[in-house]
Amino acid sequence: MFTQFFNNTKINSLRLKSLSFALTITIFCSLYALSQPTHASESIIAEKSGAADNLKSEEKAVRENMVVISRQLGVTCLTCHNTDNFKSDKKHEFQVAREHMKLTQMLIDNGMDGKKSYKADCYLCHRGVLKPVIQEPKPAK
Numbered sequence: 659m660f661t662q663f664f665n666n667t668k669i670n671s672l673r674l675k676s677l678s679f680a681l682t683i684t685i686f687c688s689l690y691a692l693s694q695p696t697h698a699s700e701s702i703i704a705e706k707s708g709a710a711d712n713l714k715s716e717e718k719a720v721r722e723n724m725v726v727i728s729r730q731l732g733v734t735c736l737t738c739h740n741t742d743n744f745k746s747d748k749k750h751e752f753q754v755a756r757e758h759m760k761l762t763q764m765l766i767d768n769g770m771d772g773k774k775s776y777k778a779d780c781y782l783c784h785r786g787v788l789k790p791v792i793q794e795p796k797p798a799k
């Protein structure tokens with residue numbers, strides 16, 4: 659059927675040209691219509707998406723922070739989270755992590771803030787491992 663329509667006679671190529679012209683016009687018109695804001699609903703949408711943007715950027719910041727701490731401890735999200743519920747504090751690692759977040763903040767608040775010195779973070783002690791070595795090596799004889 660289509661091969662019949664598109665065969666190489668003059669009439670059909672003319673038809674094809676007017677068809678594609680009509681198609682182009684249609685596309686332009688609908689694109690123009692789409693680009694025109696409907697003023698009544700515009701402000702509501704703007705407000706809503708503003709609040710959603712804030713929430714989104716907060717969530718994004720949390721996620722980015724989580725990626726950083728995972729890297730600094732050399733673990734994945736699953737070490738501390740049950741992915742069904744990121745709020746759950748059931749895991750031992752989650753509980754310690756929450757304590758160590760406070761600890762890290764305490765160090766930042768007490769001068770390790772990156773201004774005069776190193777800014778405290780998980781890497782300061784963890785060095786890419788979940789359980790940093792805490793045993794001082796025996797002194798050499």
Ligand code: HEC
Binds near residue numbers: 720724731737
């Ligand atoms: C070392 C442990 C640890 C790792 C690894 C970790 N998280 Fe977290 N995550 C926490 C702790 C602790 C909190 C709670 C922070 C708080 O209470 O302020 C948290 C909070 C969150 C929240 C917010 C939950 C809420 O309250 O709505 C999300 C989402 C999240 N983590 C996602 C991730 C993702 C994704 C990864 C992997 C890239 C990850 N976490 C890796 C410990 C961890």
Ligand code: HEC
Binds near residue numbers: 750778782784
């Ligand atoms: C001042 C040093 C220090 C800082 C800073 C620090 N930690 Fe720790 N962390 C430790 C030490 C020491 C251990 C205990 C290692 C052991 O038990 O063998 C530990 C243990 C942990 C554990 C438990 C490991 C386990 O399986 O028992 C988690 C989880 C943890 N830290 C998360 C974090 C996170 C997340 C941060 C950054 C927000 C952080 N820590 C910052 C020193 C630190």
